[in-house]
Amino acid sequence: MVDSELCRFVLRHYAVIYQERPHTFGWGSLLALGRCGSLRVPAFYGHRLRFSGPRPLVEYFDKSCPIDRMLLPSQQPLRTQVERDWDTYNGQLAAHSAVLAYFHLLPHRELMLEPFFRGVPAAESTIFRPAYSLLRGLFTLLLRLSPERANDAFLRIKMIFAATDNRIKDQRPYLAGDRLTLGDLALAAAAAPLLLPQGYGSPIPPLERMPTNYAKLVEEFRRHPTASFVQGLYDRHYVTQSSHVA
Numbered sequence: 001m002v003d004s005e006l007c008r009f010v011l012r013h014y015a016v017i018y019q020e021r022p023h024t025f026g027w028g029s030l031l032a033l034g035r036c037g038s039l040r041v042p043a044f045y046g047h048r049l050r051f052s053g054p055r056p057l058v059e060y061f062d063k064s065c066p067i068d069r070m071l072l073p074s075q076q077p078l079r080t081q082v083e084r085d086w087d088t089y090n091g092q093l094a095a096h097s098a099v100l101a102y103f104h105l106l107p108h109r110e111l112m113l114e115p116f117f118r119g120v121p122a123a124e125s126t127i128f129r130p131a132y133s134l135l136r137g138l139f140t141l142l143l144r145l146s147p148e149r150a151n152d153a154f155l156r157i158k159m160i161f162a163a164t165d166n167r168i169k170d171q172r173p174y175l176a177g178d179r180l181t182l183g184d185l186a187l188a189a190a191a192a193p194l195l196l197p198q199g200y201g202s203p204i205p206p207l208e209r210m211p212t213n214y215a216k217l218v219e220e221f222r223r224h225p226t227a228s229f230v231q232g233l234y235d236r237h238y239v240t241q242s243s244h245v246a
Helices: 002-013 027-036 054-064 078-105 109-117 122-143 147-167 182-195 212-222 225-237
Strands: 043-046 049-052
Touching (some): 002 182, 002 225, 027 043, 049 054, 078 122, 078 147, 078 182, 078 212
16 A cells, blocks of 8 residues: 555656556555566656655655755755655554554455455456455464564554654644655655545555544544645645556
Protein backbone atom coordinates (compact mmCIF):
# COMPACT_ATOMS: atom_id res chain seq x y z
CA MET A 1 0.00 0.00 0.00
CA VAL A 2 2.67 2.49 1.05
CA ASP A 3 5.06 2.36 -1.91
CA SER A 4 2.20 2.36 -4.41
CA GLU A 5 0.71 5.44 -2.77
CA LEU A 6 4.12 7.11 -2.67
CA CYS A 7 4.59 6.43 -6.38
CA ARG A 8 1.25 8.13 -7.06
CA PHE A 9 2.41 11.18 -5.13
CA VAL A 10 5.75 11.23 -6.97
CA LEU A 11 4.27 10.87 -10.45
CA ARG A 12 1.72 13.60 -9.78
CA HIS A 13 4.46 15.90 -8.50
CA TYR A 14 6.40 15.56 -11.76
CA ALA A 15 3.17 15.76 -13.82
CA VAL A 16 3.82 12.35 -15.37
CA ILE A 17 0.77 10.89 -17.10
CA TYR A 18 0.45 7.24 -16.20
CA GLN A 19 -1.98 4.33 -16.18
CA GLU A 20 -2.28 2.15 -13.10
CA ARG A 21 -2.82 -1.59 -13.58
CA PRO A 22 -3.50 -3.41 -10.30
CA HIS A 23 -2.61 -7.09 -9.93
CA THR A 24 -3.04 -9.69 -7.23
CA PHE A 25 -0.41 -9.81 -4.50
CA GLY A 26 2.36 -12.20 -5.51
CA TRP A 27 1.33 -12.40 -9.14
CA GLY A 28 2.07 -8.71 -9.54
CA SER A 29 5.63 -9.32 -8.32
CA LEU A 30 6.16 -11.99 -10.99
CA LEU A 31 4.93 -9.60 -13.65
CA ALA A 32 7.27 -6.93 -12.32
CA LEU A 33 10.18 -9.37 -12.53
CA GLY A 34 9.47 -10.00 -16.19
CA ARG A 35 9.00 -6.34 -17.07
CA CYS A 36 11.52 -4.60 -14.83
CA GLY A 37 13.87 -7.31 -13.62
CA SER A 38 12.82 -7.01 -9.99
CA LEU A 39 10.17 -8.63 -7.81
CA ARG A 40 9.55 -5.30 -6.12
CA VAL A 41 6.27 -3.55 -6.74
CA PRO A 42 5.02 -1.16 -7.87
CA ALA A 43 6.82 -1.43 -11.18
CA PHE A 44 6.96 1.49 -13.61
CA TYR A 45 7.58 0.90 -17.29
CA GLY A 46 7.10 2.70 -20.58
CA HIS A 47 9.01 4.97 -22.96
CA ARG A 48 12.07 2.72 -22.51
CA LEU A 49 12.06 3.31 -18.77
CA ARG A 50 12.01 0.49 -16.21
CA PHE A 51 11.82 1.24 -12.49
CA SER A 52 10.77 -0.65 -9.38
CA GLY A 53 9.67 1.31 -6.32
CA PRO A 54 9.44 5.06 -5.71
CA ARG A 55 13.08 6.04 -5.05
CA PRO A 56 14.38 5.32 -8.60
CA LEU A 57 11.50 7.41 -9.98
CA VAL A 58 12.55 10.37 -7.87
CA GLU A 59 16.23 10.06 -8.74
CA TYR A 60 15.40 9.92 -12.46
CA PHE A 61 12.87 12.75 -12.68
CA ASP A 62 14.74 15.04 -10.31
CA LYS A 63 17.47 15.30 -12.98
CA SER A 64 15.19 17.16 -15.36
CA CYS A 65 12.97 19.23 -13.07
CA PRO A 66 13.55 22.80 -11.80
CA ILE A 67 15.81 23.00 -8.75
CA ASP A 68 13.04 24.28 -6.51
CA ARG A 69 10.86 21.26 -7.38
CA MET A 70 13.50 18.59 -6.72
CA LEU A 71 12.27 16.13 -4.11
CA LEU A 72 15.88 15.26 -3.26
CA PRO A 73 17.50 18.70 -2.99
CA SER A 74 21.26 18.74 -3.42
CA GLN A 75 22.09 21.53 -1.00
CA GLN A 76 23.23 20.76 2.55
CA PRO A 77 22.17 20.42 5.30
CA LEU A 78 18.74 20.01 3.70
CA ARG A 79 19.74 16.88 1.75
CA THR A 80 20.92 15.14 4.92
CA GLN A 81 17.65 15.96 6.66
CA VAL A 82 15.61 14.64 3.73
CA GLU A 83 17.58 11.38 3.79
CA ARG A 84 16.86 11.06 7.51
CA ASP A 85 13.17 11.67 6.85
CA TRP A 86 13.24 9.05 4.10
CA ASP A 87 14.60 6.49 6.56
CA THR A 88 12.15 7.50 9.31
CA TYR A 89 9.02 7.52 7.21
CA ASN A 90 9.53 5.21 4.24
CA GLY A 91 11.77 2.90 6.21
CA GLN A 92 10.44 2.77 9.76
CA LEU A 93 6.91 4.21 9.74
CA ALA A 94 5.92 2.37 6.56
CA ALA A 95 6.99 -0.96 8.04
CA HIS A 96 5.16 -0.35 11.33
CA SER A 97 2.03 0.81 9.48
CA ALA A 98 1.96 -2.39 7.43
CA VAL A 99 2.34 -4.59 10.50
CA LEU A 100 -0.37 -2.80 12.48
CA ALA A 101 -2.87 -2.53 9.61
CA TYR A 102 -2.53 -6.07 8.30
CA PHE A 103 -2.54 -7.61 11.79
CA HIS A 104 -5.93 -6.07 12.47
CA LEU A 105 -7.48 -6.32 9.00
CA LEU A 106 -6.39 -9.67 7.56
CA PRO A 107 -8.58 -11.78 9.88
CA HIS A 108 -11.66 -10.14 8.30
CA ARG A 109 -11.88 -12.06 5.02
CA GLU A 110 -15.16 -10.63 3.75
CA LEU A 111 -14.01 -7.09 4.52
CA MET A 112 -10.67 -7.50 2.74
CA LEU A 113 -11.74 -9.37 -0.39
CA GLU A 114 -12.93 -6.21 -2.13
CA PRO A 115 -9.80 -4.08 -1.57
CA PHE A 116 -7.50 -7.06 -2.27
CA PHE A 117 -9.04 -7.56 -5.71
CA ARG A 118 -10.17 -4.05 -6.58
CA GLY A 119 -9.34 -3.33 -10.20
CA VAL A 120 -7.42 -6.56 -10.91
CA PRO A 121 -8.19 -8.45 -14.14
CA ALA A 122 -11.25 -10.67 -13.87
CA ALA A 123 -9.24 -13.83 -14.55
CA GLU A 124 -6.89 -13.07 -11.64
CA SER A 125 -9.80 -12.44 -9.33
CA THR A 126 -11.43 -15.73 -10.34
CA ILE A 127 -8.23 -17.68 -9.75
CA PHE A 128 -6.94 -16.04 -6.59
CA ARG A 129 -10.07 -14.99 -4.70
CA PRO A 130 -10.68 -18.54 -3.38
CA ALA A 131 -7.04 -18.54 -2.17
CA TYR A 132 -7.50 -15.71 0.34
CA SER A 133 -6.26 -17.93 3.17
CA LEU A 134 -3.03 -18.47 1.25
CA LEU A 135 -2.61 -14.74 0.62
CA ARG A 136 -3.25 -14.03 4.29
CA GLY A 137 -0.65 -16.64 5.22
CA LEU A 138 1.92 -15.03 2.93
CA PHE A 139 1.35 -11.60 4.50
CA THR A 140 1.53 -13.10 7.98
CA LEU A 141 4.81 -14.85 7.16
CA LEU A 142 6.45 -11.94 5.35
CA LEU A 143 5.47 -9.37 8.00
CA ARG A 144 5.91 -11.81 10.91
CA LEU A 145 2.53 -10.78 12.24
CA SER A 146 1.78 -11.46 15.89
CA PRO A 147 0.14 -9.62 18.81
CA GLU A 148 3.59 -8.73 20.14
CA ARG A 149 4.74 -7.33 16.80
CA ALA A 150 1.53 -5.33 16.40
CA ASN A 151 1.83 -3.84 19.89
CA ASP A 152 5.47 -2.92 19.25
CA ALA A 153 4.49 -1.32 15.93
CA PHE A 154 1.76 0.71 17.66
CA LEU A 155 4.21 2.07 20.25
CA ARG A 156 6.81 2.95 17.62
CA ILE A 157 4.21 4.69 15.46
CA LYS A 158 3.17 6.75 18.48
CA MET A 159 6.80 7.76 19.01
CA ILE A 160 7.24 8.81 15.38
CA PHE A 161 3.97 10.75 15.43
CA ALA A 162 4.97 12.51 18.66
CA ALA A 163 8.34 13.52 17.19
CA THR A 164 6.62 14.77 14.03
CA ASP A 165 4.03 16.67 16.09
CA ASN A 166 6.84 18.48 17.85
CA ARG A 167 8.61 19.26 14.60
CA ILE A 168 5.56 20.86 12.96
CA LYS A 169 4.25 22.74 16.00
CA ASP A 170 5.42 26.01 14.42
CA GLN A 171 2.73 25.48 11.73
CA ARG A 172 5.25 24.95 8.95
CA PRO A 173 3.63 23.70 5.72
CA TYR A 174 6.39 21.15 5.04
CA LEU A 175 8.88 19.19 7.10
CA ALA A 176 11.72 21.25 5.63
CA GLY A 177 9.83 24.47 6.32
CA ASP A 178 8.97 26.20 3.07
CA ARG A 179 9.40 23.55 0.38
CA LEU A 180 8.11 20.09 -0.47
CA THR A 181 10.61 17.23 -0.31
CA LEU A 182 10.57 13.47 -0.57
CA GLY A 183 10.33 13.37 3.22
CA ASP A 184 6.86 14.93 3.12
CA LEU A 185 5.58 12.47 0.54
CA ALA A 186 7.11 9.54 2.41
CA LEU A 187 5.34 10.66 5.59
CA ALA A 188 2.00 11.10 3.84
CA ALA A 189 2.11 7.68 2.16
CA ALA A 190 3.31 5.82 5.26
CA ALA A 191 0.79 7.47 7.59
CA ALA A 192 -2.18 7.16 5.23
CA PRO A 193 -3.20 3.59 6.25
CA LEU A 194 -3.32 4.84 9.85
CA LEU A 195 -5.23 8.07 9.15
CA LEU A 196 -7.31 7.29 6.05
CA PRO A 197 -7.01 10.88 4.78
CA GLN A 198 -9.49 12.25 2.27
CA GLY A 199 -8.19 11.40 -1.20
CA TYR A 200 -6.24 8.31 -0.13
CA GLY A 201 -5.67 6.29 -3.31
CA SER A 202 -4.83 2.78 -2.05
CA PRO A 203 -7.55 0.12 -1.80
CA ILE A 204 -8.56 -0.16 1.85
CA PRO A 205 -11.94 -0.41 3.59
CA PRO A 206 -13.50 2.92 4.60
CA LEU A 207 -13.46 3.88 8.26
CA GLU A 208 -17.15 3.10 8.75
CA ARG A 209 -16.53 -0.53 7.73
CA MET A 210 -13.35 -1.03 9.73
CA PRO A 211 -13.32 -3.50 12.63
CA THR A 212 -13.87 -1.67 15.90
CA ASN A 213 -10.33 -2.16 17.22
CA TYR A 214 -8.73 -0.69 14.11
CA ALA A 215 -11.26 2.14 13.84
CA LYS A 216 -10.32 3.17 17.39
CA LEU A 217 -6.65 3.25 16.42
CA VAL A 218 -7.42 5.47 13.42
CA GLU A 219 -9.41 7.83 15.63
CA GLU A 220 -6.52 7.99 18.12
CA PHE A 221 -3.93 8.70 15.43
CA ARG A 222 -6.17 11.38 13.94
CA ARG A 223 -5.92 13.36 17.18
CA HIS A 224 -2.26 14.05 16.48
CA PRO A 225 -1.30 17.31 14.72
CA THR A 226 0.52 15.08 12.24
CA ALA A 227 -2.89 13.99 10.93
CA SER A 228 -3.82 17.52 9.87
CA PHE A 229 -0.35 17.97 8.40
CA VAL A 230 -0.79 14.83 6.27
CA GLN A 231 -4.25 15.90 5.15
CA GLY A 232 -2.76 19.21 4.06
CA LEU A 233 -0.25 17.36 1.89
CA TYR A 234 -3.06 15.39 0.28
CA ASP A 235 -5.09 18.54 -0.30
CA ARG A 236 -2.22 20.39 -1.97
CA HIS A 237 -0.32 17.64 -3.79
CA TYR A 238 -2.59 14.68 -4.50
CA VAL A 239 -4.66 15.87 -7.44
CA THR A 240 -6.52 13.48 -9.74
CA GLN A 241 -4.83 12.73 -13.05
CA SER A 242 -5.07 10.12 -15.76
CA SER A 243 -2.86 7.73 -14.53
CA HIS A 244 2.32 3.30 -16.39
CA VAL A 245 2.34 1.73 -12.85
CA ALA A 246 1.72 -2.02 -12.81
